[in-house]
Amino acid sequence: MSPTETKTEKIDGWNRPPVIAPDGEGELLEVAMGPHHPSTHGVFRMDLALDGERVVRLKPVFGYLHRNHEKIAEQASYLASMPYTDRLDYICSLTNNWAYALAVEKLVAQQVPERAEYIRVILGELTRIQNHASSIGFLIQEMGASGTPLMYAFKEREKILDLFESLTGSRMMCNYMRFGGCRVDVSAAWLDATRKVVAGLPQFVDEFETLLSSNEILMARCQGVGILKPDLAVNAGVTGPMLRASGVDYDIRKVDRYGIYDRFKFRVPLGDHGDVYDRYMVRILEMRESIRIVEQALKEIPGGPIMDPKAKIRGFRPKPGEAYGRIEAPKGELGFYLISDGGPNPYRYRVRPPSLINLTVLEDMCLGSNVADVVLIFGSVDIVLGEVDR
Amino acid sequence: MNIERAALAPPLKIQQPRTTNHGSRTTISEDALLGEGILKGMAETAKNFFLSYVSKERLTTVEYPEQRIPTVEAARVFPFLVYDGVDWEAGLRCVACQICEKECPPKCIYIDKSKDKKPDYVGKQQFYPTRFDIDISVCMSCQICVEVCPFEAIKMDTEFELATDDRFGGLLYDRKQLARSNEYYHSIHPTEASEVDARLGEEKAKVEAKARAAAEAAAAKAAAPPAPPAGGGS
Amino acid sequence: MKTVEEIKAAIEAAVPGAGVEFVPNPGPAAEHSLRIAPASAVAVATFLHDDADLTLDFLSNVSGVDWPDKEIAEKVKVTRTVTKTVDGVEQSVEEAVEETRKRVEPGCLEAVYHLYSIAKKHGPLVIRMKTANRSDQVELPSLTPVWRSAEFQEREVFDLYGIVFRGHPDLRRLLMWDGFKDHPMRKDYGEPDDYEYEPTPHDHVLARAHERQSREQGTGNREQGSDVA
Numbered sequence: 001m002s003p004t005e006t007k008t009e010k011i012d013g014w015n016r017p018p019v020i021a022p023d024g025e026g027e028l029l030e031v032a033m034g035p036h037h038p039s040t041h042g043v044f045r046m047d048l049a050l051d052g053e054r055v056v057r058l059k060p061v062f063g064y065l066h067r068n069h070e071k072i073a074e075q076a077s078y079l080a081s082m083p084y085t086d087r088l089d090y091i092c093s094l095t096n097n098w099a100y101a102l103a104v105e106k107l108v109a110q111q112v113p114e115r116a117e118y119i120r121v122i123l124g125e126l127t128r129i130q131n132h133a134s135s136i137g138f139l140i141q142e143m144g145a146s147g148t149p150l151m152y153a154f155k156e157r158e159k160i161l162d163l164f165e166s167l168t169g170s171r172m173m174c175n176y177m178r179f180g181g182c183r184v185d186v187s188a189a190w191l192d193a194t195r196k197v198v199a200g201l202p203q204f205v206d207e208f209e210t211l212l213s214s215n216e217i218l219m220a221r222c223q224g225v226g227i228l229k230p231d232l233a234v235n236a237g238v239t240g241p242m243l244r245a246s247g248v249d250y251d252i253r254k255v256d257r258y259g260i261y262d263r264f265k266f267r268v269p270l271g272d273h274g275d276v277y278d279r280y281m282v283r284i285l286e287m288r289e290s291i292r293i294v295e296q297a298l299k300e301i302p303g304g305p306i307m308d309p310k311a312k313i314r315g316f317r318p319k320p321g322e323a324y325g326r327i328e329a330p331k332g333e334l335g336f337y338l339i340s341d342g343g344p345n346p347y348r349y350r351v352r353p354p355s356l357i358n359l360t361v362l363e364d365m366c367l368g369s370n371v372a373d374v375v376l377i378f379g380s381v382d383i384v385l386g387e388v389d390r
Numbered sequence: 391m392n393i394e395r396a397a398l399a400p401p402l403k404i405q406q407p408r409t410t411n412h413g414s415r416t417t418i419s420e421d422a423l424l425g426e427g428i429l430k431g432m433a434e435t436a437k438n439f440f441l442s443y444v445s446k447e448r449l450t451t452v453e454y455p456e457q458r459i460p461t462v463e464a465a466r467v468f469p470f471l472v473y474d475g476v477d478w479e480a481g482l483r484c485v486a487c488q489i490c491e492k493e494c495p496p497k498c499i500y501i502d503k504s505k506d507k508k509p510d511y512v513g514k515q516q517f518y519p520t521r522f523d524i525d526i527s528v529c530m531s532c533q534i535c536v537e538v539c540p541f542e543a544i545k546m547d548t549e550f551e552l553a554t555d556d557r558f559g560g561l562l563y564d565r566k567q568l569a570r571s572n573e574y575y576h577s578i579h580p581t582e583a584s585e586v587d588a589r590l591g592e593e594k595a596k597v598e599a600k601a602r603a604a605a606e607a608a609a610a611k612a613a614a615p616p617a618p619p620a621g622g623g624s
Numbered sequence: 625m626k627t628v629e630e631i632k633a634a635i636e637a638a639v640p641g642a643g644v645e646f647v648p649n650p651g652p653a654a655e656h657s658l659r660i661a662p663a664s665a666v667a668v669a670t671f672l673h674d675d676a677d678l679t680l681d682f683l684s685n686v687s688g689v690d691w692p693d694k695e696i697a698e699k700v701k702v703t704r705t706v707t708k709t710v711d712g713v714e715q716s717v718e719e720a721v722e723e724t725r726k727r728v729e730p731g732c733l734e735a736v737y738h739l740y741s742i743a744k745k746h747g748p749l750v751i752r753m754k755t756a757n758r759s760d761q762v763e764l765p766s767l768t769p770v771w772r773s774a775e776f777q778e779r780e781v782f783d784l785y786g787i788v789f790r791g792h793p794d795l796r797r798l799l800m801w802d803g804f805k806d807h808p809m810r811k812d813y814g815e816p817d818d819y820e821y822e823p824t825p826h827d828h829v830l831a832r833a834h835e836r837q838s839r840e841q842g843t844g845n846r847e848q849g850s851d852v853a
Contacts, residue, residue, distance in 0.1 A: 063799035068808055070784075080495035083532035109652030148435060155450050162462075169466040169546065175532050183537070184464075210434050214427035234681050234742050237773020250742045314538070321651015324685065324738055324748060337687050337738070340651065350687040352738075360776050389799060 028056055031371075035064050039142045039375045042385030046362075046374070053370045058363045062356070065389040073349035078104055078179070078316055081349065086173040088351060089387040091134060092127045094164070095329045097177035102258060103325030103336035104179045108318045111308050116181035117260045118301040122194065123164070123176070124327075125290040125297070129201065130157040131330035132241075132283040132290075133208070139280065139379040140212060143221060149211055156204045159197045166190060180311030195298055201291050209284060222277035226365040226377035229274060236360045240332030241286060242381060245271035245278040252328035263300070264293045276380040283382075317344050331355055331382055351390055355383035463579055466533050466546035468526045471568045474511055478569040483543035485516040490535035490544055498528035499535060511590065512597045522565035526552070542586045548578050625746035628656045631678065638675070639667045647752065657736070657750035662764050665753055666791070669770040672739065672749070680739040680749055683771035686778055688785035689734040692811045693758065700725050730757040733787050735764055737774075755787060758810075766792035784809035 029052075034045035043064035049057035069088065073081040085100045086093035098120055105112065112120075134157055137150035161171040167190055168174040168183070176183050212218055228238070230246040243250060251268045253261045269285035271278030318340040326335035332354025339348035358381050366374045423429075442448040452459055475481035486503040502521035510516045535544050547570070554560030576583040626634065628646065635644050635658070643661030660668050672680045704721045733755045740747030755762045766789035768774045778789045779798040786807040789795055796802060806813055 063797075063801065066799040071809055071813075076495055077493070079534065080493065083495055083530055083534065106653050107651065158450070166462045166464055169464045169533060170531065173531065175534075207434060211431040215431050216425060216427050219427070232772070235772045236775075237683055237771065248742060250745070255745050319651045321649050321653055323651070323653035323655060324750070326684070333684060335685055335738070337685055337736070339689065348687065348689050350685070352685040356776055356780075357773055360773055 033371075033374070034061075039379070041138065041379070041383055042388075044383075044385055044388070046378070048371070048374070050371065055366050055369055055371065055374055058366050058374070060359055060362055062389055065385045067390065069390040070349050070351065074345055074347070077344045078318070078346060079313075081346075082177070083173065083175045085351075086175055087386055088353070088390060089329065089331060089334070089355070089384045090172060091384055092131045092330050093172055093174045094123045094127045094168075094176060095327060095334065097174065098124055099325060099327045099329065099334045100336050101177040101179055102327060103323055103338050104318070106325045107321060107323040107338050107340060108179070110180050110311060112181055112259075113305050113308055114260070114302055115185075115304040116306045118297050119182050119186055119306065120177065120259060121261070121264070122294055122297045122301070123167075125294045126160050126163065126194075128290045128330045129287050129294075130160045132287045133157055133204075135330075135382040136208070136212075136280060136283055139276075139376070139382075140218070142375050142379045143218065149208065152204075152208060152211065156201065159200070163190070163194055163197060166193070178307060178311075178313075179316070181305070181307035183307075185306045191298060191301070194294075198291060198294050198298065202288070205284065205287050205291070213281070213284070218280075219277065221373075221376060222275065222280060222380075224273070224275055225369065225373050226276045226380060227274050228361060228365055232361060232364065233274070236364075237357045238332070238361060239354055240329070240358065240382075241279055241282045242332070242358050244268065245282045246274035247271055252326060252333055256326070258325075258327060264296050266290075266293050276376050279380040279382075315344070317342060322348075326352065329354060331384065331387070332358055334387075351387075353387045353390060355381075355385075355387040356389075359383060359388065461548045461578075463581065465548045466531055466536075467550045468529055468531060468547050468552070468563075469524060469533075469535055469544050469568070470547040470570045471522065471565060472543055472545055472572055472575050473569050474572050476571075478566070478571070480508065481511075482518060482565070482569060483511070483541050484519050484522060484565075485510065485541055485543070486519040486522075487540065489538050489540065493534050493538045495532060495534065496528050496530055498525040499523070500525070512594050514597075519565060522568060523562055524568060525562050527561040542590060545575055545579065545582075625741070625744070625749070626677065628658060628749070631672075631749060632658055634675070634677070635668055635671060638671045639664055642668050644668070655748070655750055657752050659752045659754065662753055662755075665765045665767065666770065668751075669767045672751075673770050678749075679741045679743045680747070681771075682740045682742045682747075683737060683767070683773045684740050684748065685736075685738040686774050686781060687736045688781035688787060688809065689736060690758070690785060690810045691731045691734065693731040694729045695726055696729055697724050697726050699723070732756065733758055733762055733785050735778075735781055735787055737767065758786075762786055763788045763790055765790050766795075768792050783807070786810065 029050040031048045031050055032045055033048055034040040035043040037044075040046070045061040045064070047057075047059045047061060048055055069084055072084060076084070082097060082100060085096040088096050104110070133153035134150070137153035140149040141147050164174055165171045167186060168176040228242065228246045230243075230248045233243050233246045234248060238246075239250070239252075247270050249268060249270055252258070253266075254268060266289045269282045269289070271282050320340055320342045322337070322339040324335055324337045326333050333352065334354055335352035337348070337350040337352065338346050341347040362378065362381065365377050369377065438448055472483050473479075473481035474483065486501055488501050488503070491497075491499045491501050500521065500523040501519050504518050504520045507515040508518050531546070533546055536546055552561075572583070572587070575586075625631075632644050632646055635642055642664040645659040647657045647659050649656045672678055699722050701720050702723050703718055705716050705718055734752055736750060736752045738747075739749045739751065753764050755764060764787055766774065766778055768778060768789070769791060775793070776798060778787075778792055779795060781787050782789060782792075782795055783797040783799055784807055797804060800808065
């Protein structure tokens with residue numbers, strides 16, 4: 001469904017989302033979608049104004065899960081904030097930990113030993129695989145597939161979460177990275193178990209794709225829906241698979257080359273059209289690339305310490321200064337901005353949430369579509385409310 | 391009201407799934423049957439369904455609570471206090487240093503230090519906690535208290551079936567409820583417990599060796615004949 | 625990418641009259657930033673966005689920072705008339721006396737922007753804008769017309785810090801509800817004491833932790849939430 005001819009309003013030369021005039025008589029129907037809603041991925045509300053079935057205005061309402069994580073971090077020490085970062089994007093706790101550890105290590109110019117970097121890459125890519133699998137699963141469930149692809153995704157996700165549990169002690173709230181390395185060393189048994197799980201992953205992605213990618217219903221519902229143009233995506237700060245599905249080649253693993261990502265050979269899938277189908281496809285292809293990275297890392301992982309012996313653990317007081325550290329989290333660019341005043345607690349601790357900023361263009365993508373498409377477009381943005389609201 | 395039959399919607403055009411940089415595995419030829427993708431998907435599901443009768447791997451449901459997956463060794467739920475020996479009060483390793491109380495992120499540990507001291511596992515006089523409460527409705531199982539404890543006194547339990555209907559007191563554990571023996575620690579975290587025991591054993595051996603050397607030196611000094619008094623003057 | 629000093633020179637060349645200040649960043653990270661005067665902020669931002677060398681087309685992060693008022697105690701030499709006994713005679717003598725004067729340096733609210741370039745794949749450039757004080761002059765120009773990603777982030781800074789962004793298309797609270805009064809991330813935010821909460825056992829723990837914290841920081845008494853029990 002393409003939007004009908006619209007007039008764009010310019011405010012200070014900036015294109016705001018077009019105002020679609022309702023055709024015909026009658027009032028607009030104002031619907032609040034959420035916060036109790038099975039398809040809103042958490043407590044999230046969208047105030048829709050509908051002209052019949054078409055969306056004329058969409059205003060997202062946030063804050064239902066706001067816990068003021070940034071203020072808690074100002075009153076807790078740097079180490080004590082680490083378990084709280086697990087709970088930001090609660091599906092991908094290890095990448096949150098990594099981003100925070102990276103920001104603090106930047107703040108104090110801390111080195112990380114090689115083995116710890118390899119472990120971080122393995123865990124980060126496993127997190128990416130299970131995040132993309134569950135994200136696609138939830139997207140398809142909202143399309144009406146009643147959970148079958150979701151349960152396929154969760155079957156693999158369980159295996160990965162079991163690996164996390166045997167290493168870090170917890171399936172989801174891992175609290176594993178530390179400033180200067182990792183908390184617990186991986187054993188040879190764990191590496192073997194990981195190899196076994198990773199060996200079964202390509203077959204899982206194949207099964208997933210057989211189930212979904214050529215499914216006519218999926219193609220009819222997703223292709224051409226929720227198109228995001230690349231220049232709007234860049235200007236709106238969209239990052240992650242959503243940006244790459246619009247055709248913009250920007251992956252922070254390739255640009256910043258944080259950690260040891262420049263040692264791994266992997267490709268970055270890009271989309272042509274920027275619609276929901278492209279975002280789905282980019283996630284599937286990114287899963288395949290992540291499998292390649294994990295295989296390479298498992299082959300090359302060296303021995304050695306997992307924590308920098310010079311890292312200060314007790315009485316950690318970074319010198320005054322500030323740093324911004326960011327990683328390519330599964331949902332986009334996750335950044336931490338830290339200002340230190342020399343004390344044990346950060347002076348300012350800011351999380352740059354990819355999910356919130358990716359939602360900037362939700363209105364633009366949904367205008368003119370049906371309500372059913374709004375559910376799909378929203379699912380393809382792939383948000384987690386813990387990150388949006390912090 | 392339009393009573394004429396609405397025109398049939400145009401037939402679906404099957405579009406090739408496409409991305410730049412590299413294509414995906416699935417391809418559909420232009421003259422494929424409408425519905426072929428759905429049928430392929432259904433074949434996949436049917437395969438899983440029928441094979442689940444023969445292959446254990448495809449049947450992933452664990453019927454809790456009749457069946458239980460054994461807990462992993464590294465699992466952590468809520469903390470507990472370790473005591474050596476038989477008497478939990480005398481053998482409690484905690485010396486009330488209150489480091490875990492300070493480092494706990496949600497501040498769910500509540501310690502009162504004693505006024506007197508009692509001997510610890512090497513015989514040194516240490517304080518002990520007269521009150522050690524953990525509010526497990528607040529505890530987030532982050533395990534930082536375990537990491538920072540210098541005395542191997544607090545460790546993570548794996549017991550999670552802790553639901554209670556006492557809303558106010560039932561989730562506040564005092565030190566009697568938290569104290570568990572070292573044997574229990576061995577049973578839930580065998581590798582970790584053996585390492586801790588080895589380390590504590592080493593320290594105890596060192597302290598004992600030092601004490602023995604000091605005792606021998608003192609005995610030698612006492613037994614030796616008194617040295618002639620140093621003559622004064624040149 | 626050019627260094628921060630070179631970018632400053634380029635901005636001053638392109639936007640005459642832009643009040644750009646170099647803010648060094650102590651500490652090992654060495655992420656220096658540029659402070660921009662609010663009056664020319666949109667012009668500078670447009671230049672940074674459109675310049676062929678920089679092409680900073682991607683605004684990654686907008687943060688608010690609260691710098692509270694500082695009480696400064698200064699020792700000042702002041703001439704005072706003092707009655708003193710000189711050689712047994714009481715006289716009024718003018719003397720230079722050292723006095724401690726206290727003055728309040730007004731704090732400010734700050735907005736920090738992290739800019740990257742997707743086209744050129746470089747970055748970051750950190751720019752900052754300060755308000756005049758924390759109470760009544762809290763306006764800053766909005767950079768949303770230049771980078772759309774500032775839309776929700778500036779709303780959040782308005783919500784949590786109270787900086788009013790002029791030129792923002794839809795400035796209302798983002799995370800707190802519309803009728804909320806205070807700004808939660810400010811350093812002097814007082815938690816409301818009308819929480820509806822049950823007297824769970826951890827209230828004692830929480831009260832005890834607060835007491836310990838205030839004892840350690842020496843902040844003295846702090847208003848505690850009303851204990852229902």
